[in-house]
Amino acid sequence: MCGIAGIIYRDGSTHRIGDEMTRMLQSMKHRGPDSTGYALYGSASNGSLVMRYKLADANTPRDFEFEDRLRRHRFEVESRLAALGARIHEVEEETPYAFRVTFDYDGDLKLLADFVEDIPEAEVLSLGHSLEIIKDLGDAETVHRQYGLDEFEGTHAIGHVRMATESDVDIAGAHPYWAYPYSDVAVVHNGQLTNYFQWRRRLERAGRRFMSECDSEVIAVYLAEEMSKGLSLEEAMHKSLDDLDGVFTYIAVTKDELGVAKDELAAKPLVLYESDDLVALASEEIAIRQVVDHEIETYDPYEREVLVWKR
């Protein structure tokens, strides 16, 4: 089933989106209790980059050397960043296995991500100037508490509650997906893709990496591939309607846009609320009502619709 949600403030002002997204996702817990994920866009920190990465997954065996390995790998990440010429400002330990690092760097992001992910078990969850992807097992309240999202302020966000159907229940299979190696692009998806393996093989041949067995990852990487060829987010999303088979509603975000696309059959739900100051969308209206406290006018987009809002 899965539930997706998105919120964007049109004037670009910052709000407590971590808290707002948690309320939206928690109200849709019945759509997917396996894992919860957020892609939050904070206020850009004067040109420095933010990277969120993890060094172990939920299913990684917790053997005797587990903690020792984590320590070594953590040190390895920092030394590899330094080796590429990145000036690290701060490394925050969110959980024993998930970290957030801010640094200055002006080289190639793909090179950096590949170099970090070369470390065993390491996965770059997000990389960009304002994008931060937070995902873990459990419902929204659990992840919110674990990662301290209370104080997170930003301009727009998307989120996902997952009911795993196509791949494992682990953090690698949780949404949102970062559009590797394109900075500040993320995707959440509700549905199933039937030509997943075709696209995965095509994109792998084009040099893209996949970190999970989850079909939704292909959407993020597909959009990254199309956008790197010069298409805008909206054009890439329009193209995806013909290229991707299956049933889907997905939300894609960049550092200043939020877009939604629906498949040919309109098989997966989405409710949309547009006002002068914000756009909120979710699988169920009950989620939107968590952030808008009055009766609202909403509607369901039709089949093959692509809608993009800028902040």
Add this chain to the structure above:
Amino acid sequence: MEAIAGERRISYDARGLAEPDAVAPRIAEIDGEKARLDARDLTTRTINLELRRLLYEEGVKEVEVFNPMSRHSLGVGILTRCKITFHGSLGYFACGLIDGPEVHITGRVGWSACENMMSGVVVVEGNAGSLTGAALRGGDLVVKGRVGARTGIDQKGGTIITLGSAGSMTGFMMQRGRIIICGDVGPGLGDSMYDGTIYVAGKVRSLGIDCVPGEWTDADTELIERKFRIYGLGSPPEFQKFVCGKQLYNYDSLEPAERKLVI
């Protein structure tokens, strides 16, 4: 096990059934045959239990529900004649499986509103999601806004009226009843329909398999004028009529293996 939905705590039993021990909260203000219920701090089950208590035990005939907050499955399975007004929007499965009530919803409804309604009237002032009136058996469902995809899927009776547009696959596999759409409809109108009638005033993107234009009769004019008059929808626009072409009716032909047995 406990979970928080907004500011409300919901408990689940070992099977995952929400609120297994819920009881009617008895907070509605009853005034003779009328009652008012503020649902803001109630959960889905307690709202429905309170509605049942009012209608079945207290002899109330007219209920007004405030602050439904787009919650799912409200007003389901009411099997008595009564009047219910929801001031606000409802979520999925609103007023499903009802038999008799006259329901007025001032907001919007989510997916699968009035699924399997047997009789009664439901009027929605706003828009409706997909699968509106799925497997409708009888009664009238009036949506004053637009509806999503697959409206009237598997419809077996009754009438669905929408003043706005409708999405793809409207009337998919419908078997009986009427769908009246004043706006445009998406692709695949009346796909694989068995019987019934679809009236469309706007543009039709494409017809589904075995859905064909039908011949207009006086009975059609009478029906549409009557429904528009009853619900105060103004003067009806000009409609096109679509019915089943019955080209897929193969009920009399036997499978090759069966044919041998008959001979």
